[in-house]
Amino acid sequence: MTLNIGIIGLGFMGSDHVKRVATKINGARLAGVADLKQDLAEKYAKEYGAKIYKSGIDLIDSPDIDAVMVVTRPHETHEQFVLHAIEIGKYVFCEKPLTLTAAGCKKIVDAEVKGGKRLVQVGFMRRFDPGYIEIKKAIDDHVYGEPLLIHATHRNCSVDETYDTSMSIIETAIHEADVLHWLLGEDYESGTTFLPKKQTKYTHSKLHDPQIITLDTKSGVHIDLEVFVNDQIGYDINCSVVCENGIISLRSPFNSSVKKGLYDQTYIPKDCTERFATAYDNEIQEWVNGVEADKVTGPSSWDGLVAMVTCDALAKSRDNDAERVAIVLPDKKPSLY
Numbered sequence: 001m002t003l004n005i006g007i008i009g010l011g012f013m014g015s016d017h018v019k020r021v022a023t024k025i026n027g028a029r030l031a032g033v034a035d036l037k038q039d040l041a042e043k044y045a046k047e048y049g050a051k052i053y054k055s056g057i058d059l060i061d062s063p064d065i066d067a068v069m070v071v072t073r074p075h076e077t078h079e080q081f082v083l084h085a086i087e088i089g090k091y092v093f094c095e096k097p098l099t100l101t102a103a104g105c106k107k108i109v110d111a112e113v114k115g116g117k118r119l120v121q122v123g124f125m126r127r128f129d130p131g132y133i134e135i136k137k138a139i140d141d142h143v144y145g146e147p148l149l150i151h152a153t154h155r156n157c158s159v160d161e162t163y164d165t166s167m168s169i170i171e172t173a174i175h176e177a178d179v180l181h182w183l184l185g186e187d188y189e190s191g192t193t194f195l196p197k198k199q200t201k202y203t204h205s206k207l208h209d210p211q212i213i214t215l216d217t218k219s220g221v222h223i224d225l226e227v228f229v230n231d232q233i234g235y236d237i238n239c240s241v242v243c244e245n246g247i248i249s250l251r252s253p254f255n256s257s258v259k260k261g262l263y264d265q266t267y268i269p270k271d272c273t274e275r276f277a278t279a280y281d282n283e284i285q286e287w288v289n290g291v292e293a294d295k296v297t298g299p300s301s302w303d304g305l306v307a308m309v310t311c312d313a314l315a316k317s318r319d320n321d322a323e324r325v326a327i328v329l330p331d332k333k334p335s336l337y
């Protein structure tokens, strides 16, 4: 069977997924697109022989679309599309953040639980990256003993004027909020966000850059994370898990390096689509396989909620002079997850 996929939102990430679905994913085809920018919809519809839908809701409602991908910006629009897909019982993949508030994520969780079936997968692609998967396996198998500390950096080359201080958490650090929670397999106890006095000259008045985040898990693992989105270098993602008997770290995703002159050089990718290309492919392939099997297993709307509760606490800390803020999840994790 070939799954007919419809994609809503054709910007930076949406267009990357369009190409992926149209050219790389087995068992699926790009059947429909929708975007407020008509020229973008026309471009991709023509290139890949997909149908254009007037609106996201029309695309979701169409009997010609089996499953939907929501990749819209601004992210406020995610919630209505995901809720609509759940309402009519259609599988939906939604890019992160699932919604912009924990309350919005909770609405989605509640709607899914009410329907009694998992229909949502959230775009936390790092869980599909071979490097993170290797680290998770080593932690789960206790190869190096108990994890004690995690040092992480999340750096982007540069961002534009629309990226502001709040986005360092809800757009950027949200990846670590999810992937480190998944790696360690335990909930967070508290978090802090510290805004260092000294900032890069490459930032602008609405963005405090860099920022330093800490997270502590229930068992006491301490995490420090640097978020720096104007590093002027490239898309530089690092993660080291300090365990009792060894330190496990992500390596460059590239298999070779170059020695030239007096330097030993490793390429640094320019952005997330390059750094996590394999992870994105694996994520969408697994989603398509799950939809075909009528059982999706990737990051759930509960994971989207956990990440957003974490982000809300980090934002509160940032706005209150880096005070330590408790990360409190809703009482009971529904059995659906």
Ligand code: ISE
Residues within 6 Å of the ligand: 155, 156, 171, 172, 175, 229, 272
């Ligand atoms: C972007 O939306 C992403 O998801 C990238 O992975 C992240 O590095 C970037 O800061 C975000 O804006």
